[in-house]
Amino acid sequence: MNLDFLYYGYAAAWIIVLGFIFLLVKRGQKIDHEIARLKSQLEDKEK
Amino acid sequence: MKQGLAAAWLIARKDLRTEFRTRDTINASVSFALVVLMLFSFAFDLGREEFYDISGGLLWLVYTFAGALIVNRSFVREVPNDCIDILIASPMPAWALFLGKVVAGFTLLMIVELVSLPVFGLFNNIIWLPTFWPQLGVMLLASWGIAVTGVAFSAITVNVRLRELMLPVLHYPLLVPLLIGAMQISTVLLKGQATDIFQELRIVIVFDLIFTSLALYLIEFILVS
Amino acid sequence: MREKAIYILGLLGTLLIVGNLYHIFLGMPGEAMQGQIGKMIFVHVPAAIAGFTFYGVAVIGSIGFLLTKDFKYDSLAVSSVEVAQVFALINLVTGSMWGHIIWGIWWTWDLRLTSQFMCFMLYLGYLLMRPAVAEATQRATMSAILAIFAAADIPLVIMAIRLHNVRTQHPAPVLETGGLAPSWWPPFLIAIVAFWLIGTALVLVRLRQETVRREIDSIRRELHAI
Numbered sequence: 289m290n291l292d293f294l295y296y297g298y299a300a301a302w303i304i305v306l307g308f309i310f311l312l313v314k315r316g317q318k319i320d321h322e323i324a325r326l327k328s329q330l331e332d333k334e335k
Numbered sequence: 336m337k338q339g340l341a342a343a344w345l346i347a348r349k350d351l352r353t354e355f356r357t358r359d360t361i362n363a364s365v366s367f368a369l370v371v372l373m374l375f376s377f378a379f380d381l382g383r384e385e386f387y388d389i390s391g392g393l394l395w396l397v398y399t400f401a402g403a404l405i406v407n408r409s410f411v412r413e414v415p416n417d418c419i420d421i422l423i424a425s426p427m428p429a430w431a432l433f434l435g436k437v438v439a440g441f442t443l444l445m446i447v448e449l450v451s452l453p454v455f456g457l458f459n460n461i462i463w464l465p466t467f468w469p470q471l472g473v474m475l476l477a478s479w480g481i482a483v484t485g486v487a488f489s490a491i492t493v494n495v496r497l498r499e500l501m502l503p504v505l506h507y508p509l510l511v512p513l514l515i516g517a518m519q520i521s522t523v524l525l526k527g528q529a530t531d532i533f534q535e536l537r538i539v540i541v542f543d544l545i546f547t548s549l550a551l552y553l554i555e556f557i558l559v560s
Numbered sequence: 561m562r563e564k565a566i567y568i569l570g571l572l573g574t575l576l577i578v579g580n581l582y583h584i585f586l587g588m589p590g591e592a593m594q595g596q597i598g599k600m601i602f603v604h605v606p607a608a609i610a611g612f613t614f615y616g617v618a619v620i621g622s623i624g625f626l627l628t629k630d631f632k633y634d635s636l637a638v639s640s641v642e643v644a645q646v647f648a649l650i651n652l653v654t655g656s657m658w659g660h661i662i663w664g665i666w667w668t669w670d671l672r673l674t675s676q677f678m679c680f681m682l683y684l685g686y687l688l689m690r691p692a693v694a695e696a697t698q699r700a701t702m703s704a705i706l707a708i709f710a711a712a713d714i715p716l717v718i719m720a721i722r723l724h725n726v727r728t729q730h731p732a733p734v735l736e737t738g739g740l741a742p743s744w745w746p747p748f749l750i751a752i753v754a755f756w757l758i759g760t761a762l763v764l765v766r767l768r769q770e771t772v773r774r775e776i777d778s779i780r781r782e783l784h785a786i
Contacts (some may be wrong), residue, residue, distance in 0.1 A: 293661045294597055297654045298581070301603045304653065305758070308646045312765055319772050326779045333786050487709075491702050496692040505685040505706065509713050511678060512720035519724065538720050545712055553705050556626050 339431040346427075346435025350409075351442060360405055361443055368401035368451040376458050383460055390461050391522025395514055397455065398474075399481060399507070401447050406440040406485025407502045410493050419493065429555040433486065441482035448474050466524040473524070473539070477517035480543045484509055487550040490557045513542045566764045573757030580750050597661045601744075602751045604654040608676060610755035611647035614640045614763070615679065619711045622704035634700035635770035637707055638690065639763045641683050647759065648680045671721050678717045682710035696777060 354360055375393055379386070413419035422432055452470075456463045463470060488506050492498045516538040523530050580602065621637030624630070655673050660666050667673070686706045693699035 291597075293657055294599055297600050297657045298603055300653045300657065301607065301650045304646060304650050308642075308762065312762070312769070316765075316769055319769060319776060323772055323776050323779070326776060326783065330779055330783055330786075333783065484709075487705075491705060492689075494693060494695070494698055495689065495702075496694075501685075501689055501692060504688060508678060508681040508685065509709060512713065512716035515720040515724050534723050538716065538723065541719075542716055545716070546709070549709065549712055553626075553708065556701055557705055559701075 339428045340434075342427040342431040343435040343438065346422075346432055347438040347442070350436060350439035353412075354439070354443060360408060361446060364401045364404045364443070364447045365450055367404060368397050368447060369454060371397050371400055372451065372455055372458050386459055387461065387526045388522065390459070390525045391520065392518045393459075394452075394455055394521050394525075395477070395518045397451060398444075398448050398478070399510065399514060401451065402444045402478065402481045403485055403503065403506060405443045405447065406482050407489050407499075407506070409436045409440050409486045409489040411489060411498070414493060423558050429558050430551045432558070433490070433551060433554040436489075437479075437482050437486045440486050441479055444478045444482055445474065448478060461525055463525060466527065470521065470524050473517055473520045473536075476536075476539050476543060477513055480513040480539065480546060481510060483543070483547050483550050487546075487554065487557070490554065512538055516542070566761050569757050569761035569764070573754045573761060576750055576754035576757065580747050580754065597658060600654055600658045602747055604651055604658060606748070606751040606755045607647045607650040607654065608672075609752050610759050611644045611651060611676070611679075613756065614644035614647065614759055615683065615711065617763075618644060618683075618707050622707040625700055625704045626708075629697075631696070631700060631774060634703065635767050635774075636763075637703060638687075639766035639770060641686055641707065642766060643759050643762045645680060645683055645687065646762070647755065648676055648683075651676050652680065669721075669725070671718065671725060674721050675714070675718045678721075679710075679714055682713060683707075686710065696774070 375397070379389070381389070410419060413422060423429070452463060452474075455461060485506060488502055492502055492505070495501055516535040519535045520532045520539070523532050585599075618637045618640035621633045621635075621640060624633035625637065652673065655676070656666050659668055659673075686703060689706060690699055690703055693702055
């Protein structure tokens with residue numbers, strides 16, 4: 289039983305870190321998308 | 336420096352005078368304190384002796400909630416009519432403006448506390464009169480801490496959305512060390528114990544010193560933006 | 561160049577962790593008093609150390625911003641706070657689990673858990689506040705001051721809780737049972753370094769996102785100006 293919880297603990301740590309990375313990636317995609325959109329808008333306006 | 340202090344005193348008097356003309360903040364705060372006291376009476380079903388164990392804690396909860404109401408409005412009340420811009424643009428040093436508001440807030444807070452204490456004693460059959468003077472000392476010290484941090488946060492969040500929700504979330508965790516000290520001292524005083532409360536007192540005083548100096552130093556950065 | 565640094569750091573950190581895990585689980589016997597669960601220390605404490613390191617970096621960034629008004633520092637501060645919160649959360653969760661095994665309770669108001677929790681709450685306020693301020697300079701200034709206030713509060717919190725626990729005569733259980741056995745030091749130190757590396761990699765990633773965000777803001781302003 290001791291060992292089970294040890295695994296849970298380490299698993300929790302991994303899950304939290306991976307969850308954060310996932311959040312970062314999602315946020316990264318959103319802002320990449322946003323900046324591409326804005327850049328194309330800028331080009332359109334300059335024409 | 337002397338001019339700064341004079342300016343601070345001016346601000347304090349202005350705030351207090353405005354407040355006493357309408358008395359709306361102080362009325363709201365006292366009413367709120369009374370309501371919370373009433374709710375606490377229903378929330379706990381303790382015998383008289385056991386109640387003394389939580390008396391200090393409850394008292395400071397009431398003071399914190401009611402007090403935060405007052406202090407958090409300090410800078411917000413200057414926003415209509417752009418008063419705040421005028422104040423910042425004036426030759427008065429930022430720390431003087433801040434200090435004046437803290438003194439005003441502190442005074443209002445003390446009034447609310449002094450009114451609430453007898454009511455607290457009445458509702459819960461707590462005898463507070465014998466230890467009133469030391470209790471007053473704690474109230475003065477800890478209320479200063481609440482006032483200083485509260486006015487500082489009021490300045491910080493002047494432009495923030497959902498200010499009323501954010502302020503408690505920011506302010507209360509910061510107050511935890513101060514409240515732990517004050518609650519412990521008040522409980523010991525009300526219970527009439529001869530325990531040595533020096534260390535709690537030290538925490539309260541250190542809290543006051545650190546945050547007063549920090550706030551006075553940083554207030555320029557806050558107000559300029 | 562930045563990309564490569566991130567990947568190298570991340571990879572190194574992960575490798576260290578995997579190697580460490582192998583050693584911890586297969587190469588080491590259980591601890592004398594606590595059995596296998598004592599090995600939680602290789603996650604719980606390094607997380608706390610990493611967390612506090614990154615809070616420190618955030619405070620440095622905050623002070624840097626107040627002094628220089630350069631947004632680089634603000635980006636550093638917010639990135640570090642986020643990463644620190646991740647480590648703080650790991651510390652709290654593993655601490656809770658450890659406590660559950662050792663004493664059968666999921667939470668205790670002991671010095672370490674409580675002060676970590678308070679730290680988490682203070683900086684949670686920091687993270688909640690940021691989106692609520694629209695203007696960049698105001699947001700950065702406000703965040704910087706919040707971070708400094710929070711950091712100043714932490715020593716007081718620790719003092720107060722230690723006092724509180726002594727006074728209320730419920731000295732809550734403390735997780736460490738004293739010194740660390742000599743054979744336990746290498747994995748422990750490796751874990752700390754690994755967390756530092758991974759944390760730094762995450763901060764760098766987050767930093768880059770902040771730079772992009774600022775670019776977005778400036779493009780938006782340009783668009784409005786046209």
